[in-house]
Amino acid sequence: MAKQLAAVIGTGQTHHTAKRQDVSMAGLCREAIDRAMADAGVDWPEIDAVVLGKAPDLFEGVMMPELFLADALGATGKPLLRVHTAGSVGGSTGNVAASLVQSGVHRTVLAVAFEKQSESNAMWALSILPPFSMPVGAGAGGYFAPHVRSYIRRSGAPEHIGAVVAAKDRRNGARNPYAHLKQPDITVESVRSSPMLWDPIRYDETCPSSDGAAAVVIADESVASGRPAAWIHATAMRTEPTTFAGRDQVNPQAGRDAAAALWREAGITDPLSEVDVAEIYVPFSWFEPMWLENLGFSELGQGWKLTEAGETALGGRLPVNPSGGVLSSNPIGASGLLRFAEAAMQVMGRAGEHQVDGARIALGHAYGGGSQYFSLWVVGAERPGAR
Amino acid sequence: MVTSISEPLSAPLDVGFDYTRSLGPVLGRFATELREHRVLGVRGSDGRVHVPPVEYDPVTAQPLTEFVQVGTEGTVTTWSWIPEPLAGQPLQRPFAWALIKLDGADTALLHAVDAGSPQAMAIGMRVRVRWTAEPVGGIRDIECFEPLDAPERAVAATPEPVTMITSPVHLRYLHSASPEESRYLRGLAEGRLLGQRCPACGKVYVPPRPACPTDGVPTEDEVELPDRGVVTTFCVVNVPFLGQRIKPPYVAAYVLLDGADIAFLHLVLGCAAEEVRMGMRVRAVWRPRESWGTTLENIDHFAPTGEPDAPYESFAQHL
Numbered sequence: 001m002a003k004q005l006a007a008v009i010g011t012g013q014t015h016h017t018a019k020r021q022d023v024s025m026a027g028l029c030r031e032a033i034d035r036a037m038a039d040a041g042v043d044w045p046e047i048d049a050v051v052l053g054k055a056p057d058l059f060e061g062v063m064m065p066e067l068f069l070a071d072a073l074g075a076t077g078k079p080l081l082r083v084h085t086a087g088s089v090g091g092s093t094g095n096v097a098a099s100l101v102q103s104g105v106h107r108t109v110l111a112v113a114f115e116k117q118s119e120s121n122a123m124w125a126l127s128i129l130p131p132f133s134m135p136v137g138a139g140a141g142g143y144f145a146p147h148v149r150s151y152i153r154r155s156g157a158p159e160h161i162g163a164v165v166a167a168k169d170r171r172n173g174a175r176n177p178y179a180h181l182k183q184p185d186i187t188v189e190s191v192r193s194s195p196m197l198w199d200p201i202r203y204d205e206t207c208p209s210s211d212g213a214a215a216v217v218i219a220d221e222s223v224a225s226g227r228p229a230a231w232i233h234a235t236a237m238r239t240e241p242t243t244f245a246g247r248d249q250v251n252p253q254a255g256r257d258a259a260a261a262l263w264r265e266a267g268i269t270d271p272l273s274e275v276d277v278a279e280i281y282v283p284f285s286w287f288e289p290m291w292l293e294n295l296g297f298s299e300l301g302q303g304w305k306l307t308e309a310g311e312t313a314l315g316g317r318l319p320v321n322p323s324g325g326v327l328s329s330n331p332i333g334a335s336g337l338l339r340f341a342e343a344a345m346q347v348m349g350r351a352g353e354h355q356v357d358g359a360r361i362a363l364g365h366a367y368g369g370g371s372q373y374f375s376l377w378v379v380g381a382e383r384p385g386a387r
Numbered sequence: 388m389v390t391s392i393s394e395p396l397s398a399p400l401d402v403g404f405d406y407t408r409s410l411g412p413v414l415g416r417f418a419t420e421l422r423e424h425r426v427l428g429v430r431g432s433d434g435r436v437h438v439p440p441v442e443y444d445p446v447t448a449q450p451l452t453e454f455v456q457v458g459t460e461g462t463v464t465t466w467s468w469i470p471e472p473l474a475g476q477p478l479q480r481p482f483a484w485a486l487i488k489l490d491g492a493d494t495a496l497l498h499a500v501d502a503g504s505p506q507a508m509a510i511g512m513r514v515r516v517r518w519t520a521e522p523v524g525g526i527r528d529i530e531c532f533e534p535l536d537a538p539e540r541a542v543a544a545t546p547e548p549v550t551m552i553t554s555p556v557h558l559r560y561l562h563s564a565s566p567e568e569s570r571y572l573r574g575l576a577e578g579r580l581l582g583q584r585c586p587a588c589g590k591v592y593v594p595p596r597p598a599c600p601t602d603g604v605p606t607e608d609e610v611e612l613p614d615r616g617v618v619t620t621f622c623v624v625n626v627p628f629l630g631q632r633i634k635p636p637y638v639a640a641y642v643l644l645d646g647a648d649i650a651f652l653h654l655v656l657g658c659a660a661e662e663v664r665m666g667m668r669v670r671a672v673w674r675p676r677e678s679w680g681t682t683l684e685n686i687d688h689f690a691p692t693g694e695p696d697a698p699y700e701s702f703a704q705h706l
Contacts, residue, residue, distance in 0.1 A: 023411050024409060076445045132396065153620075199622055
């Protein structure tokens with residue numbers, strides 16, 4: 001049986017910042033939800049089910065927060081699902097919500113994702129040392145930095161590419177009213193002179209620690225018809241183990257497989273030509289060229305050339321992260337759904353100062369864990385097949 | 388083949404953090420009023436008074452703002468006796484967990500009742516708040532509840548607005564290694580590096596796994612590996628963080644032992660950080676034998692051997 005058509009009919013997010021100490025987790029989620037529902041023009045009785053995503057419970061120290069958040073999520077008496085795929089969870093939350101509509105089970109589903117990083121310390125939470133091991137782990141940056149080094153070696157990319165990405169994303173963030181970091185005057189040179197945190201990753205090439213939430217309303221064709229909508233053309237998720245002999249940490253198979261499945265379902269044969277804008281999960285600057293290759297926007301080892309040539313900047317051939325991306329805002333659990341929501345905003349023409357002119361097809365991408373979870377979607381301004 | 392059977396190794400793991408909770412407008416008000424020795428509920432759309440107050444209505448999902456002061460006395464609706472209290476519980480002598488519906492409230496609050504014995508507890512019994520002498524801001528400002536016939540203690544209110552509370556959370560585990568990892572760890576205690584080979588793909592894993600992640604079959608063939616190998620890739624950790632055990636800067640490197648098919652993270656010393664290279668040959672520098680235990684920390688660090696670097700092609704498939 002074919003999938004039912006599904007579309008994003010509204011998006012919402014918080015003003016992401018380091019510490020939102022004026023609100024509870026419930027209040028934080030509601031800011032995003034209320035904006036998404038207003039954007040969609042729907043009220044609570046029309047919401048059939050709620051899907052919540054957030055990253056590890058250790059970040060807030062609340063086991064199964066979906067239970068105590070049920071009232072705030074408007075989920076009392078409705079199906080409420082929690083999704084958990086580490087940093088990619090926001091993307092997976094969007095995909096699970098989409099599947100509930102595509103399957104014909106529900107007509108209108110609310111997807112919400114959040115992180116309130118100020119309640120603890122993510123670097124601590126990601127460096128828990130089990131007994132018997134060597135205490136060399138150093139958070140997400142410490143995990144990814146060696147693999148960034150491998151990418152640089154393998155591709156022969158010049159050393160400044162990471163700084164090009166960071167300066168571009170932070171300048172984009174300055175156009176986004178919701179971004180945590182707004183640095184309109186940042187330059188490649190200033191990024192390159194920022195402190196080295198996990199060599200080869202510098203301070204300005206690293207995502208901030210944010211409190212924030214994102215929400216989208218996904219509806220079937222009967223609800224979405226006649227409204228502004230971002231039609232879901234394809235979704236894909238793939239997973240692989242964190243470690244195994246011969247694992248490619250630079251270009252993981254799960255990411256390649258997810259992208260291949262995504263493009264096939266979306267009917268896209270040449271992603272670089274057919275996709276107008278991409279929101280890609282780039283928490284450390286070098287992941288832009290790494291994921292450009294993993295997603296098939298370029299040949300292996302060539303992704304950095306798109307970045308260097310300015311093709312991923314606003315006005316380029318494939319603007320990447322016009323919102324400023326994860327490098328400008330990182331409420332971890334919400335970061336993936338923000339990528340998905342920003343992709344939808346682009347094809348709905350609602351991205352404001354960071355709108356890509358004429359965007360008709362957009363990619364939302366998220367990854368998580370040790371590059372072991374991948375979630376993607378393609379949304380379009382028209383129904384699938386209408387192009 | 389592994390023939391000796393021995394108990395898997397275990398060790399305690401305490402994961403703890405003092406979480407900082409921002410309460411928001413409703414629970415913040417509740418906590419602030421507790422400092423004044425008042426208990427607040429909130430009225431829902433159906434007229435029910437929720438205690439503790441809820442931020443959003445369970446029926447309509449709308450924000451709730453109509454606060455209602457309820458009594459500091461109430462009725463036990465159900466209870467359970469705790470003969471041996473755990474650390475961190477409200478009372479350190481036997482007590483009852485009870486659901487207590489305060490006078491004027493429509494929902495029951497969970498708290499401790501200091502009744503002395505289970506014989507003194509009953510559904511329908513009347514209890515009152517006992518305020519703590521050392522308020523911290525939050526539900527713990529109610530030390531517990533006590534039967535109405537208990538002698539009253541006078542404790543002064545200490546008004547202060549509460550917007551944040553600190554919530555210490557600890558998870559105390561007994562972390563157990565798998566039988567295969569335990570054998571490897573016991574090998575380390577003798578200065579040996581023991582891996583296992585997958586019978587299907589032939590890859591050598593160190594530490595060994597119960598099963599090959601690629602083929603899903605048990606790995607049984609034991610392989611003793613030399614304590615030297617190659618740095619495949621690495622980073623220099625310059626950033627200090629909570630819980631860090633090695634003082635930065637330090638080089639965290641993936642070391643691929645000669646004959647192994649998977650690298651593990653370790654520390655590289657013995658040369659300047661900027662001299663560490665992908666492909667650099669290294670050897671283990673062991674701690675003094677008398678300090679060895681069942682841990683990879685027996686290897687203090689890896690140091691350059693001075694041999695020529697391994698060609699990139701020889702380790703490129705391990706990145």
